[in-house]
Amino acid sequence: MTNRKINELSDSEQLMYCTIRIESEDILGNVSTGTGFYFQFDINDKDIPVIITNKHVIKGGIYGNLVIKLRSSDSQYIIDGQERFRIGKFEESWIMHPDPEVDLCCLLIGPIINEMKKQGKHLFYKTFYEDSIITKTERDDLTAIEDITMIGYPNGLWDEVNNHPIMRHGKTATHPAYNYNGKEEFLIDVACYHGSSGSPVVLFNQGVYLNRKGEFIAGTRLKLLGVLYAGPQVINTGEIKIATIETRQEAISITRSMMNLGIIIKSEKVLDLKTLVDAFINKH
Numbered sequence: 292m293t294n295r296k297i298n299e300l301s302d303s304e305q306l307m308y309c310t311i312r313i314e315s316e317d318i319l320g321n322v323s324t325g326t327g328f329y330f331q332f333d334i335n336d337k338d339i340p341v342i343i344t345n346k347h348v349i350k351g352g353i354y355g356n357l358v359i360k361l362r363s364s365d366s367q368y369i370i371d372g373q374e375r376f377r378i379g380k381f382e383e384s385w386i387m388h389p390d391p392e393v394d395l396c397c398l399l400i401g402p403i404i405n406e407m408k409k410q411g412k413h414l415f416y417k418t419f420y421e422d423s424i425i426t427k428t429e430r431d432d433l434t435a436i437e438d439i440t441m442i443g444y445p446n447g448l449w450d451e452v453n454n455h456p457i458m459r460h461g462k463t464a465t466h467p468a469y470n471y472n473g474k475e476e477f478l479i480d481v482a483c484y485h486g487s488s489g490s491p492v493v494l495f496n497q498g499v500y501l502n503r504k505g506e507f508i509a510g511t512r513l514k515l516l517g518v519l520y521a522g523p524q525v526i527n528t529g530e531i532k533i534a535t536i537e538t539r540q541e542a543i544s545i546t547r548s549m550m551n552l553g554i555i556i557k558s559e560k561v562l563d564l565k566t567l568v569d570a571f572i573n574k575h
């Protein structure tokens with residue numbers, strides 16, 4: 292399928308374009324991959340687009356590549372293939388969440404959009420908005436077991452020809468309205484491999500779904516529930532350890548296996564970055 296019309300994308304197809312593959316290169320030339328997703332803040336009545344990911348995805352990055360998608364100049368068609376936008380001083384370019392225990396950061400992409408325009412190219416993406424984030428009332432109305440979709444690049448896998456991510460389906464493993472172990476997090480039942488760090492986790496239902504009262508609701512429900520950052524691992528001694536989702540594969544002497552669980556930062560924490568983005572814009 293070539294030259295897909297933008298206005299013909301279904302809801303699920305739009306999710307194919309909400310993420311971006313991040314390639315981070317350290318001082319030794321080692322390249323790791325992770326997932327970012329597009330988000331738009333409303334700051335002083337201005338739309339401020341950013342990319343959200345985990346801090347550990349870009350940690351130690353001297354250079355970085357963002358694998359982007361392009362659109363036609365008239366905004367009608369998605370252009371096939373991919374293009375890498377290279378950034379120097381990569382880690383320094385990101386705005387970090389102020390809490391060291393919250394593994395989130397963001398990158399302003401306005402300068403990237405402007406630079407692409409100078410080259411006669413036009414960035415294409417679908418973004419999450421502030422009202423995409425599930426509200427407290429909506430979260431409280433969820434049941435303990437909900438269908439979720441996670442979009443990203445597990446094990447670095449992707450559709451390289453079309454520059455599409457891998458979309459995976461699973462369930463919530465703890466109630467998303469509760470704070471898992473007292474932190475603004477919850478668990479999902481999906482195998483979470485390296486490269487998935489920074490993946491958005493969405494509540495996505497089409498057709499008919501049930502609310503917590505057991506009532507059938509007709510329509511589409513699409514809400515940003517959170518961001519993957521870590522998962523429990525079992526090491527060969529039988530000990531269970533919580534570890535961030537690695538961004539590259541390494542030869543290690545200790546056998547670790549994932550438990551097919553992921554730890555998700557609640558999407559509300561993304562809004563904590565808004566004030567920092569506003570301050571950064573005013574400073575620059």
